[in-house]
Amino acid sequence: MLPSGTFVLGGAASGKSAWAESFCESSDLTLNYLATGQARDAEMDQRIKIHKDRRNDRWQTIEAPFDLAPALAALDGDSIVLIDCATMWLSNHMLAETDLAAAQDDLLLALQSCAAKWVMVSNEVGHGVVPDNALARQFRDAQGRLNIALAAHADLAVLVTAGLPLTLKGTLP
Amino acid sequence: MLPSGTFVLGGAASGKSAWAESFCESSDLTLNYLATGQARDAEMDQRIKIHKDRRNDRWQTIEAPFDLAPALAALDGDSIVLIDCATMWLSNHMLAETDLAAAQDDLLLALQSCAAKWVMVSNEVGHGVVPDNALARQFRDAQGRLNIALAAHADLAVLVTAGLPLTLKGTLP
Amino acid sequence: MLPSGTFVLGGAASGKSAWAESFCESSDLTLNYLATGQARDAEMDQRIKIHKDRRNDRWQTIEAPFDLAPALAALDGDSIVLIDCATMWLSNHMLAETDLAAAQDDLLLALQSCAAKWVMVSNEVGHGVVPDNALARQFRDAQGRLNIALAAHADLAVLVTAGLPLTLKGTLP
Numbered sequence: 001m002l003p004s005g006t007f008v009l010g011g012a013a014s015g016k017s018a019w020a021e022s023f024c025e026s027s028d029l030t031l032n033y034l035a036t037g038q039a040r041d042a043e044m045d046q047r048i049k050i051h052k053d054r055r056n057d058r059w060q061t062i063e064a065p066f067d068l069a070p071a072l073a074a075l076d077g078d079s080i081v082l083i084d085c086a087t088m089w090l091s092n093h094m095l096a097e098t099d100l101a102a103a104q105d106d107l108l109l110a111l112q113s114c115a116a117k118w119v120m121v122s123n124e125v126g127h128g129v130v131p132d133n134a135l136a137r138q139f140r141d142a143q144g145r146l147n148i149a150l151a152a153h154a155d156l157a158v159l160v161t162a163g164l165p166l167t168l169k170g171t172l173p
Numbered sequence: 174m175l176p177s178g179t180f181v182l183g184g185a186a187s188g189k190s191a192w193a194e195s196f197c198e199s200s201d202l203t204l205n206y207l208a209t210g211q212a213r214d215a216e217m218d219q220r221i222k223i224h225k226d227r228r229n230d231r232w233q234t235i236e237a238p239f240d241l242a243p244a245l246a247a248l249d250g251d252s253i254v255l256i257d258c259a260t261m262w263l264s265n266h267m268l269a270e271t272d273l274a275a276a277q278d279d280l281l282l283a284l285q286s287c288a289a290k291w292v293m294v295s296n297e298v299g300h301g302v303v304p305d306n307a308l309a310r311q312f313r314d315a316q317g318r319l320n321i322a323l324a325a326h327a328d329l330a331v332l333v334t335a336g337l338p339l340t341l342k343g344t345l346p
Numbered sequence: 347m348l349p350s351g352t353f354v355l356g357g358a359a360s361g362k363s364a365w366a367e368s369f370c371e372s373s374d375l376t377l378n379y380l381a382t383g384q385a386r387d388a389e390m391d392q393r394i395k396i397h398k399d400r401r402n403d404r405w406q407t408i409e410a411p412f413d414l415a416p417a418l419a420a421l422d423g424d425s426i427v428l429i430d431c432a433t434m435w436l437s438n439h440m441l442a443e444t445d446l447a448a449a450q451d452d453l454l455l456a457l458q459s460c461a462a463k464w465v466m467v468s469n470e471v472g473h474g475v476v477p478d479n480a481l482a483r484q485f486r487d488a489q490g491r492l493n494i495a496l497a498a499h500a501d502l503a504v505l506v507t508a509g510l511p512l513t514l515k516g517t518l519p
Contacts, residue, residue, distance in 0.1 A: 009334065016321075029304065127299070148187075159334055163497055164514040166339060297473075299358035301472075302474060320509075322509055
């Protein structure tokens, strides 16, 4: 039995998405993949393709770079949705100069009222030296606040390192 | 019963200070906040203000950007002191071109002889790619050495990620 | 009784090498240190010297910046080999523009067929903000993939933070 909400945090290329996919696939639920990434350049395009090729036929892909609420509200209780990832979602909003606090509140509300189980993937970005430019520092702080809020709303929170999970909150099923 | 010395490590915007504050507030001890930060610009000023506004009336604030020994020696056994943080302290000393090894020895001695319980907050800064400039690499290495020494002197050491603690040493009370 | 293969991940200046050395020294096995670093400048030279001075007489040092297979094949079952580290090895190969996937396959095969126990040290580099330059992003991703593969091939995997180990896989002896 999977928890209602799961938060999967990890570094870049840490295996966090692959771990989250296996976690969802271990259930008999309908699998939904909510992609927040936007292919802005060839490098990003390639990253999205690698993720797409790895997922099998059981997965349905929904694209939602900004407002996740309609997509989450459309899912029923026999579904699980993997949202990949909070970092791309935040990056989209920062580039669009959205009110981040309001967008974060809307996101948390949409997760809380979602009938399906949800698994949110996100990046840990705060363990390097202080970035030189102010925008990178703002992003790092906004990502930190978002991760704290997502972990607080989840029943299970894991940190994936080198493909392996450390449990931060709750118990692995 | 809180341990004599606690080391709280975390990334930027990881919730480490808030966690450390709650940890101290769970006791009946007199609460002391030893601030090592210096408001050098508007951004830093804003960060200090946010931390200050969050703390309630039980807290007494002491400012000590360089030498913590006199402030720590003035505290009695019915007190707990939250030192926030080792990273700002190290940064102050690096900018002042102090002998870091000597300053670290003095700090560790002051903690060992402190009658009050102490909680030291610090940053993990070594999990990014190698920084371009030599000063950032020196800082990263000095911070690493300081974190190892502080963890070795603490009875309890935790890593706070997304607001949640992982125990590195000892047992959470 | 030490495991056949151990993976020791950590940040810069996290105490991961010192931890790995103590781990090996706790056994009665013949101690081999396989150094992958190349002293390209004074800073690197200094880092190598610090590591060398710390190791006692029980250690035999082998230098192998590129192909580890011959060195690993020469060891017998009464030996343990500390490979320090996967990050330098990867860096050497990236600078030489080797086929990384093939080099990684060769490395994993050499570890699997090694009669001696092995301990591989590596860096976590993916927990900072996205690096500005494309080469740093490529390195970060290649390091992430390598860490996942090494952890998958190890019986024991630990993350060293502030000198203290968190177990990611297996059980500490």
